[in-house]
Amino acid sequence: MRILVLGGDGYLGWPTAMHLSQRGHEVAVLDNMARRAWDFEFGAESLVPILSLQERVMCWKSLAGKDIAVYVGDLTDYDFFEPVIREFKPEAMVHYGEQRAAPYSMIDRKHAVFTQVNNIVGNMNVLYAIAEHVPDCHLVKLGTMGEYGTPNIDIEEGFITITHKGRTDRLPYPKQPGSFYHLSKVHDSHNIMFCCRIWGVRATDLNQGVVYGADTDEILMDECLRTRFDYDGVFGTVLNRFLVQAVAGEPLTVYGKGGQTRGFLDIRDTLACVELAIMNPADRGEYRVFNQFTEQFSVMDLAKAVQEAGKEIGLSVTIDHLPNPRVELEQHYYNAINTNLLDLGLQPHYLNETLLESVIHVVQQYKHRINAT
C-alpha cells in the first residue's frame, strides 16, 4: 500500500515509517522539520542523538534495502502539499504532522495561536487534498486521549449513546480538553467528522495516550536509526522525564499529589495500532475513533514504578511533590474504554520492570548528554 506519513521526522513518525516500510508498504515521509527548530527555541535537545531525516533514510536503505521517499515542506502550505498528494497518490495517510506539546501551546498568546492555526489549517489541507485528489485514501489521524479531559463517567471511544427525556441518539462524546494544544485536536476531530459526513472521507481518529519507550524492532537494527527521546519541560512526557531524572540522580518531580490518571502505551504498540488501523480501514464516509492506550496509571504509580526499577539496578530514586502549575484535578475518576484496537488484534506490551530497565539503559548510555532542567 502507498502510505504517506505526515510528521515523519518525529518521535513516532520516523519509527512508524520504518515499521510500515519493513512490512512491505511503499512509504513516503513528509515533514517541515519544525520539531527540530523548536529544540533550538529552548536550547533543548533529544537525549538520544539522531541523524538528519535524509541520513536516516539512507541508513534505512542500506540496512533494510528499502526506499522511503522524503518530502520536506509545510502542511499548512497547500501550494507545497497539493503537488505531493498528486504525485504520491497515497492510499493511506498517517497524520502526526502537528504541534503536539500542551506546555508549548500554553507559553503565551503567540504560541497558543500558532498551535491552533498550524494544527487546524494543516489538517484542513489534508482533508481537502483527500477530497480533491485521493477520495478513497484512508486518513489515520493522531488525536489524543486528552481530548476527553476527566469526566466523571466512563470515557467511550469517540461516541456515546445518550438516552434523554425518552429519546435516544448516538452522539459525539463530550470533550473537555485541558490546553490550547488539546483543544486543537478537538477542533480537528470535529472538522474530520464533518468531512466524512459531507464528502465521504474515510477516517480513523486515534485518541492516543502518553507514549513511552525508545526501542522498536527497526530501531534496534542500528544506532543510526534512533528516534528522538525528549525529556525537557516542554516536549518531554512524564515517564521519559522520570527515567532521565532517575539516571541523573535527581528527584522525580510530581505535580501536587500525583493522582492525575491517564492512559499510556509502549512506542511499539503505537506502531502496531497504526498498522492495525491501516490494514482494517474505515469505510467511505465513516468517522471512527479508537482510544489508543493499553494501561491507565496515575503519575504517582509511574513515579513508584521508576523508583522500584531503579532500586533493582542500584539507583536510589527519591520523589518530590511540587506545586501544580496546571488547573487540573489531582484526584478524579478515570476509566476509559479501549476495546476497539484489542478487538482488531492488538497484543499489548504492558509496562513492566524489564521495559523500564531497558529504557534506563538507553538513558544511561547517553547520561553525559543530560542537561539540568
Added chain:
Amino acid sequence: MRILVLGGDGYLGWPTAMHLSQRGHEVAVLDNMARRAWDFEFGAESLVPILSLQERVMCWKSLAGKDIAVYVGDLTDYDFFEPVIREFKPEAMVHYGEQRAAPYSMIDRKHAVFTQVNNIVGNMNVLYAIAEHVPDCHLVKLGTMGEYGTPNIDIEEGFITITHKGRTDRLPYPKQPGSFYHLSKVHDSHNIMFCCRIWGVRATDLNQGVVYGADTDEILMDECLRTRFDYDGVFGTVLNRFLVQAVAGEPLTVYGKGGQTRGFLDIRDTLACVELAIMNPADRGEYRVFNQFTEQFSVMDLAKAVQEAGKEIGLSVTIDHLPNPRVELEQHYYNAINTNLLDLGLQPHYLNETLLESVIHVVQQYKHRINAT
C-alpha cells in the same frame, strides 16, 4: 457600563450598539469593514442602503445626543486590538466580529480556512485581552444554534446531564455542526469554556437562531440609522430571502422538501437578549450558554407564512422546490430548549403577519434595488 461591540458595523452589531447607547451605556464599536468588502467580492449589496459606520455614528449623535466611539481594525491583529482594550477598558464585550455565513465558508478551501482562522484567532485574541487587561470583563459571545446540528434528542442549553453505566456527570452538549463556519463556532465555544475554567473568564455564549426583521426602535428614529438587509445567496438568511422573492414576484426557493427545522427570532429580540445577558452577567469563571431563539419553524412553515402575508397585501406568491445542494436531513426531529433567556425576562416578539407585512413594506420601498439572484 462601558461596552465594546465587536463587529459593530454589521447587521446586528450596529443596532445593538445603538440600543445599548440609548439605554445609557458608554458604547464603542470595533469593526474591520470585512462584511462590506465581502459584498464587493460577489457584487452583492444590502437591499436597504446604509451609510458608512462613521456617518451612522454622527447621525446617531445628532439624533440621540449620544457618542459612540469607533475603532477600525482587525481583531486578528493583536497589535491593533490590545491597545483598544487598554484604552477603552470594557466592562462587557459583545462579540459579533466573525465571518458568519455558512455558504461563504463552503465556497472552497481558501474560504473554509479563512473562516476558521479568522474566527478562532479573533476569539482567542479576545480571550487573551480579557485575561491580560480586563479580567472582570464579561464576554457576550455570539454562537449559533447550528453548533448542535439536528440530534435525535432534545437540544439543551450548552450542557447535558448524562447518566452512563451507573455514573452521572454534567457535560458539554455534543456538537454536530453542518459547515466550516458552524464548526468555527464550536471551536470558539470549546476555547472559551477552557479559558473560563483556567483563567476565571466570565462568558455567556449566545447560541442564536436565524434572525429576521429590519426595524428596531432606534432604526425607526431615522432612515440614516438603517442596518443592512441581506438577501443574496451567500449572506442572505432564509426569511429575508423569501420576503425579497415575494416582492420581486419570483417563486420562493425551498431546498428539497423544506422540512429542515431551525430556531428563529426577531432582530428586536436579539437586542433584548444581548442586553439581558449584559445586565445579568456570568460569574467569574462561569461559562454559560443561552439558546437564543423564540420559535421553531421548518423552511416550509416560513414559505407558507410569507405566501399568506403576501396574499393579504395583494401579492401572488408561489413556491419552488429545488434540489438540495447541502448534505442535511430534510425531515428530522428538532426540539431545542430556550428557557434561560425567558427566565431572565425576555418578552418575545413572535413572528406574525403584522411583522411580515412591515418587512415587506421595507422591501417594497427598495424594490428597485433588488438584483436577480
